[in-house]
Amino acid sequence: MNGSTLAELQSNILFWIIIALFAWQGYQRGLIAELVKMGFILIGFFVGNREVLGKTLIKALNGFWLALQFLIHGGFEAIVTGNFNAETLSKIFEEINKLPPLIPPDRMEIALFLAMLFLIGLGYLISKLFKPQWPGLGLVAGALNGFLLSYIFLPLLPDELPFQLEDLSPAGIIQQIIAFISYLIQLFFKVLSAIFQFLVDIFGQWTIPILLLAIVIIVLISLTPSKKKRSSGTSEGGGS
């Protein structure tokens, strides 16, 4: 069986697995949660599509960025002090026109993809807040969500699989497993470096400090206080 036939077969199997999984989740979560999730998936899909809402979103974000730069580069001071004359304004605009946009055209695809992932993830988290109601209808809505997500993400799978199932000897299988793992590692680093590059484009030299700060705050907030009052926060034996 060659790579492309196998990839097609894999996509079909994955399609039904995703629908079944989401239908099961819909059954557990109920109709309301699934409808909320569906709303976010649809918004995410429209935002991720540059022809529908993508371009508008990028334009809006770049516009907000420009307005912020206007305020930072003297606009705020001009408004507060009332020194709002043509010379000051033209100086500020001259300065901010030299700045690159927040999301340049060559970064549009990755920005839209991240925005779509963010919205879908947000929908998932928000849907967890609702109490399970009407599980039967939730099953149907969940299956529909699975269908939508398959429609969005399955075309992103490669046309050719990174392995062939021609040599089925133990050595051949091990070789293909290694090829597949190395493909996954490369893909992981590719995605990671694309996201990192996108962040560097936005935050420049402050990317790493901002990332460190974000991780520290997210993780510290996630720690729930212990009920028992402890005399000290130390632990013995390597802190296990």
Place this chain on the structure above:
Amino acid sequence: MGPFEYLWLTVFVIFVLIALARKYPNELGTTTIIFVILFLITFFAIPKLPGLINDIYRRIFNTPMPKRQMQHLLASLFSLIFIAAIFSSYAGRTFAFPGKAAPGWRGTFYSLLVGMMNGYLIAGTLWYFQDFYEYPITDFKLLYLPLTDLGEKLAAFLPPYVVPPIFWAILVAIMLLFRVRK
């Protein structure tokens, strides 16, 4: 031995695994120690220590210390101090954060995040001591230059290169604030 960056990648992976095993409330203690030691080294030691060592050396030998010798000394000294601090944060009574870790996959995800951060800080800082002092370790024929293209790219993002020294102090303050509050 293979490319230089693989050594640091291995160190990074080891610390990610340690974080997954120990869980993130314990690992945050190590993170705090790393921030403290990075602040002390980048804010005080790196700008002041070379001059101090040179003065002492000049008084004893009536000549300034040769550049390569100084690079060897500083890279080794800072690496040893840094490793000792990391070791102390893992051994015996550790500076753990009070509070319960998030349950399930969220807890694992946070442990992974903290492990990646600690791995980056530890491997990145040890690499930085080599990079900043022009790779003294290569004189021992343990590792070889030049760096690969990937290594060159990664070397530009080593923690002390991209984080201003005072920012480490800000991070320590935030950590301590949360520790007291919890």
